[in-house]
Amino acid sequence: MTAPTPAVVPAPALLTAVFEAASEAMVLCATAGDVVVMANQAARRLLTGARPGRRVAAPLPADGADSFQAEHEGRQLYGMRRSVDDQHYAWFLRDRTESAALEVERSRTAFLAEAGRRLSASLHVRRTVRTTVELAAAHLADAAIVVLPPSRRQSDWTRLLPGLPVEEGTLREPQLGEVPGLVEALGGFPPIPSRWLDPAQAPAWLVPAGFGPVGALLVTPLPGNAEPAGALILARCGAGAAFTGEDEALARVFAARAGAAIAAAVLYREQVDTAAVLQADLLPPELPQPDGFELSGSYQAAGDTMRVGGDFYDVFGPATAGGDTMIALGDVCGTGPEAAVLTGKVRQTLRALGLVQSEPAAMLTVLNEALLQSARQPRFVTMVVGSVRRADHGRVRLELASGGHPAPLVLRADGTVEEVPTSGTLIGVLPRTVVRPATVELAPGELCLLYSDGLTEARGGPSGTEQFGEDRLHHALAECRGMPGAATVDRLRQLVADWVRGGGSDDIAMLAVRAPSRTPLSLRDGGAPTPSPYVVAARRSDRRPRTTRP
Template sequence: MESFAKASDRTRGTDDTGAVWEAAPYPVLVVDAGGAVRRANHAAGALFPAVRPGARLADVVPQWLAAAHHRGFLPHQDGHGTGAPPPAVIGPVGDRTYEAHPTRHEDGSVVWWLVDDTDHRLASDALRVERERTAFLAEASNLLLSSLNLERCMDVTARLAARHLADAAMVIAPRSGRRHPVTVCTMDGEPRRARLGVDPSDVPGLAEALQGFPPVPSRWIDPDSAPDWVVPDGFGRVGSMVVTPLPGHGVPAGALVLLRRSDRTSFNDSEEIFARLFAARAGAAMSAARLYAEQASITEILMRELLPPRLHHVDGVEFAAGYRPSADEERIGGDFYDVHPASVDGQESLVVLGDVCGKGLEAAVLTGKIRNTLHALLPMADDHQRVLRLLNGALLDSHHTRFATLVLASAVRRSGNVRLRLTSAGHPAPLIVRADGRVEEADTKGMLVGALPRIETRTHTTELAPGESCLLFTDGITEARGGPLGDELFGEDRLRTALAECAGMPAEAIVERVRMLVSEWLGTGRHDDMAVVAITAPRGAHLSAVGGHGPGRFTA
């Protein structure tokens, strides 16, 4: 087959062109300088049934082709055309699209060659649509995965669906209690949340979609059957409706309902398939957000038992404590403390401070086990050695590969003073600051727990006069590295100096002073878990904590 260019060249090169353009597979029109049709081949006659020699071009061809000829070739009021002819023009003829190419002859006539461009245009349009859809799905994925909040995911899903797929969209989550969480959005509106006590079976295919079954084709759904709770206020008459599931991870994440007004074209098969692709991404994001919320809730419940407790009201004794995990973004670690108040006035209250080998969640799990075991051993708290031996056996029986150091302190008010019994199990000995600023180390030591079948410990007994305090601390305090060069330990000497300056202070002030000095020493450097507990014999009367909870200052 001759190319379009060769055929044009032959037309320009001979006066007898009939054989050339009659055999051409394209419609060909020859138009004279006055705008009348001179010749038309059989293909042109089939395309334009009214064309005949002598007819005016504007009367027998579509307006877009006549206008192109008029602009490029017919003389205007000044007797001249508009200039160089257009290289090609494109327009519809019936349900097809044609590209018309002009060629001017020396005698002023113009040959119009028309090429059917429909398939090329359809392919180009389909490619453009697919590129737009791919870009939309990528954008939707980024927006949906940017949040692990379920309500925000539902908002994003409804907004994107309403603005890109339909005139309105409703996202329906599985029933929570007796109601379904829903988010509704229109094309030009913002998402609105609600909890509806409705029956999904009122909407064709919705109950099945919420259970994860394949969607019902929209052509099977009567849009007039949509109940009022599905249609946004002021939306108008529904012309077509799509209901598709939102697939999740193992269980359905919900369903998506798309609505178009009656003055819009109905959803076609391609649009429904694309809606399912979008729903798959939205469902995955919603399912991930729901799973995260459930795990966060479980973690929060479990973590409550691992977090450092509030200090309880103990008559005549001040308690204060501070805790800082090794990573500032974490809430739990391997250091811990507990205060178990006496159940009967005049009995000892038990304070426990410990350090589990390691950091993070694994250490926190063992911390929880130790705390629970010690709580069960409270009836034996008057015998520190026995409590530690039983705890050691419990840890060995649990097959944990970690060990812990502990210090136990039993405190009770006696004749204005606070009597203390202190027992260390592989832990730094407590420091006692007297009223005159002297700092003493408690004479107690022992073996760590959870490592050997047998442990030995020694208990130290002392008394705190009013204004005197005892500080229990973990090695994260003394081994904090910082200072001018960033690699020097805070050390026990600095801790003793700090405590000497805290003579006579309340327990809370001592704890805050120690924490502040260690934080300043660390700067932004890394550190181990740190915990500290102060036990103080108060001077005179102090305000009680409201409800028995608070920073740990209590009445004398």
């Protein structure tokens, strides 16, 4: 039988060498008196006071705790205590400085990512400013105030304090100088370090008394587009409060993002306000109601983002008492902003010609010359221009001239729909335009409809691609016999919308002129139709009226 191999007991020198070679910091302590027995090289680098024979000192706890986490000489240390035997225990130490710094950096990166996401979610100035103070108060300070640049000798401010809702108000320009560094920040100067600002100089209106004493103040500009978008004021309460260099650096990065978001929102608001002013002048006018006839209009732009486009109608009153009321409806080549600009130019030209009492045909001729001289690129217009006046016996007389536009339609008292025989060449294309005007008389209750080709070319129906077409328009208009002009226009617009069923369409404009009825609708419908006194005096016209009966 083989004898057992005796156990090999390492020499103390070998154990000491292994202890010293360990990469993990270890401190061996005696239970009696908490005296350090041994500390390896890794432990001595972290704890300069860990020497054999010395009593356990901070950051090592001497109260029997099983673990600790503390900052020591600029490093974040973590330790775990393990019992070795009845007389000894050991501390195993780890340096978590780099991991703690990494954790802080991750936290700051997450904060900036959240800030970028929330700040870019809106182009509303007030909402963006409120988001700025909410983020700043949650991550950077106890209180946050955003002050916008002065306008009309006062500045808007937004403030968020702990436990309170967001507050808003205005500051008079002299009050800005009461906050240390605020005037400089609003002027775009680099931020003043927090240690140079005396929080005791902060005015009472900046932070209410219930907030407590301000221990640290930081004022940072909000960079914008070529000029500051405002200033961010951060405050921390408590006598020992302070902003570190890292805090100030993070605040500057956040302020840069917040300033860019606020500046973008301000720019967007300015563009919207400018567009609204321009659109207000380009939108169809509020129609007057002259004595002797009714005017009704409808306009629908092709795009959802703009309320104006290439189709338009306009009505301008007589230049002198007793003069004719001028009407116009046209279609500019194209859609969108470029077409809207040309629409405005055409309308202003027509209004100027109306002041000199030009005839419709002459107005189209002058407009053609004006467009040829001013157009940067070939853009044509089709349109109908007319003059309207009250005639004898409740009738209404229209003189109409067309330049390449669909002929107006007349709805008679008996439900007949007829085309007005006026025609002409496109406006803004040929050096010389040819116009064939026509005169129309409306009896009481009859209506003349001017419309753009977006109405007949609207695609939809069962196939989704079929045009609404002239025949459907004639039939739909005939069904509006006896209806007021506004109701007729609304019905046609609804029929086309139902035909398109939410699909895309071109700009659609309609303008209706109606002679008031002599008798109520109920009495007229009960008897026989009244013969139409319709007379069309077409000048140089070779077209025959088109008649449609329901």
